[in-house]
Amino acid sequence: MNTKRNENEFEPKILGFLCNWCSYAAADKAGTMQKPYPANVHFIRVMCSGRVDPQFVLKAYEEGADGVIILACHPGDCHYKEGNLKAVGRHNMLLRLLKQFGIEEERCRFDYVSASEGGKFVSVITDMVGTVKELGPLCLNGK
Amino acid sequence: MKIGVYFCKCGTNISDRIDPQKVMEEITKLKDVAYFETVDFLCAEEGKEFLEKDLKKKKPMRVVLGACSPRDHEKTFMNVLSKAAINPYLMQMVNIREHVAWVISDICKASDKASAYLKGAVARVQLHEPLKPEELNVCPDVLVIGAGPAGLKASLSLTEAGRKVVLVEKNPVIGGMPVRYEEIFPNMECGPCMLEPMLGDVLHGDNSENIELLTLSEVVEVAGYLGNFIVKIKQLPRYVNPKKCIGCRECIEPCPVSAKNEFNCSLDERKAISFAFSGGLPNFPFIDDKVCIRTKGENCRLCEDACIVDDAIIFDDKEKVIEKNVGAIIVAVGAELYDCSNLTNLGYGKLPNIYTSLEFERIIASNGPTEGEIQGFGKKGPRSIAIIHCAGSLDKNHIKYCSGTCCQSAFKFNQFISKKLPNTKIFHFFKEISVPGKETFQLYNKALNNPDSMFIRYRNINEIDVSIENGRLAIHYSFSSGKRCKSTADMIILCPPVIPSSDTAELGSILEIPADRYGFFEELHNRVDSIQSKLKGVYLTGSCQSPMDIQNAMNQGLAASGYILSGLPEGKKLEIEPIIASVDEERCSGCRVCNLVCPYKAIDFDEEKAKATTNSVLCQGCGTCVAACPAGAIKGNHFTVEELLAEIQGVLT
Incomplete structure (x- = not known):
C-alpha cells in the first residue's frame, strides 16, 4: 500500500453498540457530513441501547476488543421511552464487573449522542480511540 | 449454507474509497459465501431489477448487501427479496458507505473495515430466521371518553365513516365547556349556536344510531390492547327515562329541595331534579340522589305527580356497570382552571365581586345564573372592571406555562362588556399578552383601540394586593420598575391558566398512560405524534393533552379519528411487525x-x-x-x- 504507516503504533480494536434511532443515525450523519474519524471502531446496530446485553460486551473483550463503547439517545429522547436509562444502569453494573477482571473503566464507555450530533459522534469516537491507544492493548488471561 | 454477497459501488461513492477487489478476495475465502457480485447502483431501478433476477437465478439461502445505511434502503431491498420469493428477513445490510467509505480516508483501512463488517454480516445472516408479520382480528369500534368539542368531532367523523362509537360523558349534558359560553373568541359567535348542530347530530343525526351515548358515566376498568380492549363503564342512575321524558320541565318547579348548581359554578341553585342549565342537551333532567329527599327516607313523589307522561321518572333506577369491546380509545376529558384561591393576595373567595373567567362566562351567559345580567351595580353597571391576566400563569410558584387561551378570553370579555355596559371602564392587568395566529389579534386590537380600556403591565402576580377601600376593590401592584401604584374597580375577573382536570391522574392509571410533568396526558412525541399516547391504540385529544382552544381540540378529534380509520381498518387484519x-x-x-x-x-x-x-x-x-x-x-x-x-x-x- 502507498500509505505510510507507523508499524509501531498500536491500533486498537474497539466495538461500538449503536441504537437504531439516535446514535446509529448520528454515525450516518457523520458519514453524510464526510467527517473523518479513526477506523478502529466497529459498530453493531441494535434497535435500542437497552438491548445491549452485558454478555455482548464481555464477548467483545473475549474476541479481542481493546475497548467497547455504547452510544444511546439522550435522556428523554429514547425512541422506546427509557431503554437508554436501562442501558446506563447496566453499564454502571458492567464497570464494577470489569474491575474484577482487571479491565480499566476507560475501556468501556457510555455516552449519549442524538441523531443530529454527527460532530459529537466523531469527537466521542476519536476521543475513545485516543484513550484506548494510551491504555495500550488489553491483555486477558495472560494473553 | 449458500450465501450471496452483493457489493454496491454507489457510483464511485463507495468504490473510490473501498477496494472492491480486495474486499472480494477476503470475503470469498469464507466457507459459506457462494458468490460475490459488484453492482454500480443497487438502489437504482436497474440495480433492483438486476438484484431480483440474480436472486431468482442463483437462489441463495441468505443475502448480504454491502451498501448504504439500512436506515435509507433496508426496506427497498427487503421488498426486492420478497419479489424474488426470498423471505426479506434472510438478509443483512452492511453500511459501508456512511460508516466506512465516507469517513475513512485511508483506502487500505477502509477496505479492511468493510471486510470486517461483511464478515460480521455473513456470520450473523446464517442464523437469521424467516419472519412473517402476525395477523390479528380486530374490533373496529371506538370508545370516546368525553363529549366536549374534541370527543364530539371524533365521534361524528368516525360514525360518518361507518364506525360504531361508545361515547362516555361524566356529566348529564354533553358539549363540554364551550357550550356554556355565551360567546366564543375570536368571532364572538354564540357558543350553544356553534355547538348545538354537532350535539344534534350526535343525538339525532344521520349516524346517531351508531353512537351509544352514556351520560353520567365513567370508565372504571380497561384491559387489552390495540384492536381488542375490554372496557368497563360505570353509569350512575339518572332516575329519568330518556325514552319517555319529553323535556317539558313540569317536574322541576314542584321539587321541594335544592342545592348549589355546579354547572353554574355554584353561583345559583338547582332543584334535586333539574337540568344542568337551560338548553343543555340531551334535553331531559336528572335527579341528584345526594339532594333528593327520597334517599333520606321521605316518600316524596312531587316530580312524578307533575310529570305529564307515564313512567318517565324511575325512582328505582340503579347504578350499572356496562362492558364494551372496542379496538381503540380516544381520551377527550378536557381540563379545568387553576384554583385562584391559591393566589391569596388576590382576594378570590374572600372578597366580593371577584370572579374567575369561567364564573364570568356563566354570569354573562343568557342561560346562566343571572340570565346574562351583571347584577348589583344598578342600571349603568359597574364603573370599572379589572381583568387580571396570567393569574398564576408563567409563574414558578404557580403554573410555569402559558395556556395561550386566557388572553383571548380576556379580550372577548372586553368586547362583551364594552357593548353591554358602554359606561364601564376596563383595566387589563397583564404580565404577558399572548395572541398568536391569524385571527386572535382582532379582539386584542379592539381592546387596544377602545378608549375605555386600559392596559397595565405588572411585574409579578405576587406583588398584586387586592383589598376593600371605601366599598370598592383596591388593586395595589408594582410596575416593572418596582414603583407601586393603585387602581380601583368594582369587579375583578381573574384569568387563571388551564390545568389538567382533577380526574386525569385516575383515568391515566386506569388506561395505563403516563402524564407529563404538568399532569397532562403525555404524547408519544410532542411534535410529530401529539395525538398518540404512549400506549398503542389510545389517542389524546383536546385540552387533556395540553391547554388549547376549540379549533385545536376539534382538529385533534379529527386527527385521532384519522389515525383510527387508517390504523385500525375495518374488516382487515392488523399486521404486526415481526421484530x-x-x-x-x-x-x-x-x-x-x-x-x-x-x-x-x-x-x-x-x-x-x-x-x-x-x-x-x-x-x-x-x-x-x-x-x-x-x-x-x-x-x-x-x-x-x-x-x-x-x-x-x-x-x-
Whole structure:
C-alpha cells in the first residue's frame, strides 16, 4: 500500500453498540457530513441501547476488543421511552464487573449522542480511540 | 449454507474509497459465501431489477448487501427479496458507505473495515430466521371518553365513516365547556349556536344510531390492547327515562329541595331534579340522589305527580356497570382552571365581586345564573372592571406555562362588556399578552383601540394586593420598575391558566398512560405524534393533552379519528411487525424482571403457570427485556443473542 504507516503504533480494536434511532443515525450523519474519524471502531446496530446485553460486551473483550463503547439517545429522547436509562444502569453494573477482571473503566464507555450530533459522534469516537491507544492493548488471561 | 454477497459501488461513492477487489478476495475465502457480485447502483431501478433476477437465478439461502445505511434502503431491498420469493428477513445490510467509505480516508483501512463488517454480516445472516408479520382480528369500534368539542368531532367523523362509537360523558349534558359560553373568541359567535348542530347530530343525526351515548358515566376498568380492549363503564342512575321524558320541565318547579348548581359554578341553585342549565342537551333532567329527599327516607313523589307522561321518572333506577369491546380509545376529558384561591393576595373567595373567567362566562351567559345580567351595580353597571391576566400563569410558584387561551378570553370579555355596559371602564392587568395566529389579534386590537380600556403591565402576580377601600376593590401592584401604584374597580375577573382536570391522574392509571410533568396526558412525541399516547391504540385529544382552544381540540378529534380509520381498518387484519420479543416458557423462571423493564406493558404474567408472556401487539421490539432476562428465556426476533454474538465475533476476527 502507498500509505505510510507507523508499524509501531498500536491500533486498537474497539466495538461500538449503536441504537437504531439516535446514535446509529448520528454515525450516518457523520458519514453524510464526510467527517473523518479513526477506523478502529466497529459498530453493531441494535434497535435500542437497552438491548445491549452485558454478555455482548464481555464477548467483545473475549474476541479481542481493546475497548467497547455504547452510544444511546439522550435522556428523554429514547425512541422506546427509557431503554437508554436501562442501558446506563447496566453499564454502571458492567464497570464494577470489569474491575474484577482487571479491565480499566476507560475501556468501556457510555455516552449519549442524538441523531443530529454527527460532530459529537466523531469527537466521542476519536476521543475513545485516543484513550484506548494510551491504555495500550488489553491483555486477558495472560494473553 | 449458500450465501450471496452483493457489493454496491454507489457510483464511485463507495468504490473510490473501498477496494472492491480486495474486499472480494477476503470475503470469498469464507466457507459459506457462494458468490460475490459488484453492482454500480443497487438502489437504482436497474440495480433492483438486476438484484431480483440474480436472486431468482442463483437462489441463495441468505443475502448480504454491502451498501448504504439500512436506515435509507433496508426496506427497498427487503421488498426486492420478497419479489424474488426470498423471505426479506434472510438478509443483512452492511453500511459501508456512511460508516466506512465516507469517513475513512485511508483506502487500505477502509477496505479492511468493510471486510470486517461483511464478515460480521455473513456470520450473523446464517442464523437469521424467516419472519412473517402476525395477523390479528380486530374490533373496529371506538370508545370516546368525553363529549366536549374534541370527543364530539371524533365521534361524528368516525360514525360518518361507518364506525360504531361508545361515547362516555361524566356529566348529564354533553358539549363540554364551550357550550356554556355565551360567546366564543375570536368571532364572538354564540357558543350553544356553534355547538348545538354537532350535539344534534350526535343525538339525532344521520349516524346517531351508531353512537351509544352514556351520560353520567365513567370508565372504571380497561384491559387489552390495540384492536381488542375490554372496557368497563360505570353509569350512575339518572332516575329519568330518556325514552319517555319529553323535556317539558313540569317536574322541576314542584321539587321541594335544592342545592348549589355546579354547572353554574355554584353561583345559583338547582332543584334535586333539574337540568344542568337551560338548553343543555340531551334535553331531559336528572335527579341528584345526594339532594333528593327520597334517599333520606321521605316518600316524596312531587316530580312524578307533575310529570305529564307515564313512567318517565324511575325512582328505582340503579347504578350499572356496562362492558364494551372496542379496538381503540380516544381520551377527550378536557381540563379545568387553576384554583385562584391559591393566589391569596388576590382576594378570590374572600372578597366580593371577584370572579374567575369561567364564573364570568356563566354570569354573562343568557342561560346562566343571572340570565346574562351583571347584577348589583344598578342600571349603568359597574364603573370599572379589572381583568387580571396570567393569574398564576408563567409563574414558578404557580403554573410555569402559558395556556395561550386566557388572553383571548380576556379580550372577548372586553368586547362583551364594552357593548353591554358602554359606561364601564376596563383595566387589563397583564404580565404577558399572548395572541398568536391569524385571527386572535382582532379582539386584542379592539381592546387596544377602545378608549375605555386600559392596559397595565405588572411585574409579578405576587406583588398584586387586592383589598376593600371605601366599598370598592383596591388593586395595589408594582410596575416593572418596582414603583407601586393603585387602581380601583368594582369587579375583578381573574384569568387563571388551564390545568389538567382533577380526574386525569385516575383515568391515566386506569388506561395505563403516563402524564407529563404538568399532569397532562403525555404524547408519544410532542411534535410529530401529539395525538398518540404512549400506549398503542389510545389517542389524546383536546385540552387533556395540553391547554388549547376549540379549533385545536376539534382538529385533534379529527386527527385521532384519522389515525383510527387508517390504523385500525375495518374488516382487515392488523399486521404486526415481526421484530418483537417472545418468551420461552421452558426457560422462564417467573422472576418478573421483564415485567419491570418493559416500557410498553407488553409483558403479561400468567399467575397460574408463573410464566411471563409477551403481547405481540404492544411489543415494540426494543429488546430491553431480552437483555434483562437472567434466564435468557426471551428471544428478540432478528436481534437474537446468537445472531448478535455471531456478528460481534465475525466483526472482530
